[in-house]
Amino acid sequence: MTDANATQPGAGRPARSSSLLQLDERTRRRNASEARFRLYGMAAVGIGLAFLVMLLVAILSNGLGAFQQTAFHLKIELKQDVLDPNGNRDIDEIKDAKTFAYSPLIREAVLRQIEAYGIDTPLSEAPVEGFSSPLDNLFSSGARSTLRDRVIANPDLIGQTVDFRILASSRVDGYLKGRVDRESIARDKNLDTVHLDLVDALHEQGAVEKEFNWDFITGPDASDARPEQAGMGVAMLGSFFMMLVVLGFSLPIGVAASIYLEEFAPRNRFTDLIEVNISNLAAVPSIVFGILGLAVFIQFAHLPQSAPLVGGLVLTLMTLPTIIISTRASLQSVPPSIRDAALGVGASKMQSVFHHVLPLAMPGILTGTIIGLAQALGETAPLLLIGMVGYIASNYPGGVAEGFLAPNSAMPAQIYEWAKRADPAFYERAWGGIIILLGFLMTMNIIAIILRRRFERRW
Amino acid sequence: MYDTPKVENDVATTDIKISAHGCQVYYGDTHAIKDVDIDIEDTTVTAFIGPSGCGKSTFLRCLNRMNDTIDVCRVEGDIKIDGEDIYDPKVDPVQLRAKVGMVFQKPNPFPKSIYDNIAYGPRIHGLAKSKSDLDDIVESALRRAAIWDEVKDRLLAPGTGLSGGQQQRLCIARAVATEPEVLLMDEPCSALDPIATAQVEELIDELRGQYSVVIVTHSMQQAARVSQKTAFFHLGNLVEYGDTGQIFTNPQDQRTESYITGRIG
Numbered sequence: 001m002t003d004a005n006a007t008q009p010g011a012g013r014p015a016r017s018s019s020l021l022q023l024d025e026r027t028r029r030r031n032a033s034e035a036r037f038r039l040y041g042m043a044a045v046g047i048g049l050a051f052l053v054m055l056l057v058a059i060l061s062n063g064l065g066a067f068q069q070t071a072f073h074l075k076i077e078l079k080q081d082v083l084d085p086n087g088n089r090d091i092d093e094i095k096d097a098k099t100f101a102y103s104p105l106i107r108e109a110v111l112r113q114i115e116a117y118g119i120d121t122p123l124s125e126a127p128v129e130g131f132s133s134p135l136d137n138l139f140s141s142g143a144r145s146t147l148r149d150r151v152i153a154n155p156d157l158i159g160q161t162v163d164f165r166i167l168a169s170s171r172v173d174g175y176l177k178g179r180v181d182r183e184s185i186a187r188d189k190n191l192d193t194v195h196l197d198l199v200d201a202l203h204e205q206g207a208v209e210k211e212f213n214w215d216f217i218t219g220p221d222a223s224d225a226r227p228e229q230a231g232m233g234v235a236m237l238g239s240f241f242m243m244l245v246v247l248g249f250s251l252p253i254g255v256a257a258s259i260y261l262e263e264f265a266p267r268n269r270f271t272d273l274i275e276v277n278i279s280n281l282a283a284v285p286s287i288v289f290g291i292l293g294l295a296v297f298i299q300f301a302h303l304p305q306s307a308p309l310v311g312g313l314v315l316t317l318m319t320l321p322t323i324i325i326s327t328r329a330s331l332q333s334v335p336p337s338i339r340d341a342a343l344g345v346g347a348s349k350m351q352s353v354f355h356h357v358l359p360l361a362m363p364g365i366l367t368g369t370i371i372g373l374a375q376a377l378g379e380t381a382p383l384l385l386i387g388m389v390g391y392i393a394s395n396y397p398g399g400v401a402e403g404f405l406a407p408n409s410a411m412p413a414q415i416y417e418w419a420k421r422a423d424p425a426f427y428e429r430a431w432g433g434i435i436i437l438l439g440f441l442m443t444m445n446i447i448a449i450i451l452r453r454r455f456e457r458r459w
Numbered sequence: 460m461y462d463t464p465k466v467e468n469d470v471a472t473t474d475i476k477i478s479a480h481g482c483q484v485y486y487g488d489t490h491a492i493k494d495v496d497i498d499i500e501d502t503t504v505t506a507f508i509g510p511s512g513c514g515k516s517t518f519l520r521c522l523n524r525m526n527d528t529i530d531v532c533r534v535e536g537d538i539k540i541d542g543e544d545i546y547d548p549k550v551d552p553v554q555l556r557a558k559v560g561m562v563f564q565k566p567n568p569f570p571k572s573i574y575d576n577i578a579y580g581p582r583i584h585g586l587a588k589s590k591s592d593l594d595d596i597v598e599s600a601l602r603r604a605a606i607w608d609e610v611k612d613r614l615l616a617p618g619t620g621l622s623g624g625q626q627q628r629l630c631i632a633r634a635v636a637t638e639p640e641v642l643l644m645d646e647p648c649s650a651l652d653p654i655a656t657a658q659v660e661e662l663i664d665e666l667r668g669q670y671s672v673v674i675v676t677h678s679m680q681q682a683a684r685v686s687q688k689t690a691f692f693h694l695g696n697l698v699e700y701g702d703t704g705q706i707f708t709n710p711q712d713q714r715t716e717s718y719i720t721g722r723i724g
Binding site for chain 2: 266267335337338339340341342343344345346347348351355356360
């Protein structure tokens with residue numbers, strides 16, 4: 001109680017504000033703006049989620065088809081008088097029967113099946129012999145050579161009637177998947193509605209089925225005319241060898257550089273300059289690294305074109321800044337008290353770094369490395385310049401050395417290549433390839449999360 | 460200006476372990492330690508007291524050259540341990556730090572097992588010839604730090620899982636495991652509760668038998684309890700250095716008296 005209060009109660013105090021039960025104008029405005037901000041935030045998150053859902057729906061609806069492939073199951077009689085006229089099973093003589101010799105065998109098998117099921121179709125009159133037959137359009141143009149390869153691999157099959165799985169042509173495949181309809185077939189010169197009727201009839205009998213398409217995941221790419229045979233397998237190996245190169249170069253170089261810069265290098269203008277430039281390098285467009293790789297690795301060092309080794313080196317350049325930045329960040333996050341403790345018991349600088357700081361920074365380093373690798377895995381532009389895009393990856397590498405040095409493609413390059421081709425069946429495969437690529441990226445990110453959780457230590 | 464009263468009457472009774480003369484420390488342009496002269500005795504607890512920022516921790520870190528790790532820090536003058544200049548270019552700071560152990564403000568055990576925390580120093584200095592040697596070193600270090608009974612059953616448990624006071628004693632054990640001759644403690648109890656503080660103080664008193672202990676503390680009561688000698692720092696100057704009893708009861712300098720009675724600091 002002051003004197004003023006004693007003489008005139010309440011005079012020295014501010015006037016009583018309005019009741020707490022009633023919001024004043026200012027508070028109301030403040031609350032309203034807070035509510036608005038929350039709405040903005042939720043709208044932003046909502047838009048983001050909507051795009052994500054759209055992306056996933058688009059990818060899955062377009063791409064899942066690639067994981068299924070239509071095939072005929074035919075009993076093919078491998079006639080000895082066609083394939084091995086002398087009957088001595090000499091492999092060179094069997095090889096004399098070219099792929100054309102196998103066409104009539106397949107046609108005959110279809111006609112037999114038409115007869116067996118009693119299907120009424122004008123195609124039953126189709127010629128068996130000859131250079132071409134309307135029946136051929138039902139099958140992949142690679143079917144004959146697949147059959148021939150099987151016979152050459154196992155000549156004992158000659159003379160028998162064997163169950164074979166013969167890939168359907170991309171249009172028959174598209175018809176069963178709903179990609180091709182009867183209207184568009186009318187404009188197609190390879191296939192007409194008569195074929196589709198036959199396919200429907202055979203499908204009812206179970207002679208044509210959609211099956212899971214392992215070849216898409218493990219198989220090599222195929223030429224323009226055979227989308228039904230194209231697979232991602234060889235490009236995956238290309239990506240794998242590239243990632244080995246990236247890991248082998250960028251992890252040791254990146255970690256060594258960051259440890260030196262963070263723990264040993266003096267702080268002066270020169271190291272500041274290096275630091276700024278490393279941050280800038282992380283933002284350099286990848287195509288710039290591509291042309292650098294072209295100039296240095298191919299034109300100057302004469303490394304083979306289109307080789308995963310070169311691709312890996314280019315991607316190493318690209319990944320290094322990412323790894324250095326994340327490694328330095330995780331080295332910085334190790335508390336200085338740990339360094340003090342190590343130095344305090346008489347450890348040298350290097351001992352304190354390698355015995356104490358580095359193990360504690362490991363989860364961060366690994367996470368950064370994996371994120372960098374994932375980035376590199378999805379990179380297409382630099383590969384364009386060193387010839388890994390546009391290369392048809394149709395051969396598996398013969399060994400580890402060839403895996404690094406033989407021309408190959410990479411997953412994103414393969415996807416780009418498919419998306420470029422005319423046949424809509426390739427378009428479907430491009431989406432399918434994206435599913436595989438995203439599968440890899442997701443796996444890598446999950447590994448990064450697990451490693452971080454696993455090795456994170458509290459102190 | 461630096462009219463430090465020389466209290467050398469009972470210095471003669473014990474050996475001088477550390478002697479600093481004309482010691483100057485600069486952090487860039489800041490003159491952090493100004494012309495400090497001090498003789499620190501063996502088998503004695505010497506306390507550095509003073510208000511925050513007075514340079515007592517900085518000076519402590521000069522004694523095992525921990526300031527070397529700070530780029531902008533520059534030390535002048537000479538600091539001798541057993542008559543050898545520790546800033547001589549021939550001296551390797553790593554060897555020095557094995558001889559001058561240090562305990563920090565915040566308990567900072569390595570995120571490893573209790574055993575490895577202690578064994579680390581002896582391992583890198585090659586003090587143990589065999590596994591059983593190492594076991595003995597670990598046990599005796601833990602015993603000297605008065606924590607053996609608490610941890611003997613869980614030597615392989617992480618050191619970071621101990622309580623704060625146990626962690627600090629673990630750090631002391633880690634420091635004594637390398638057989639140092641001097642033990643520097645930078646506010647070793649500031650992060651501890653009173654019970655843990657009491658345990659650590661008791662330990663410091665025991666350690667006095669074997670080491671020259673230098674302790675930086677904010678608590679004047681603590682200085683009075685554990686130390687035999689006290690040095691009062693103010694604004695980078697060593698204002699007064701003498702027997703603890705005398706500093707606290709009969710300070711010679713006006714600034715010391717003001718600090719002790721709570722008028723500055």
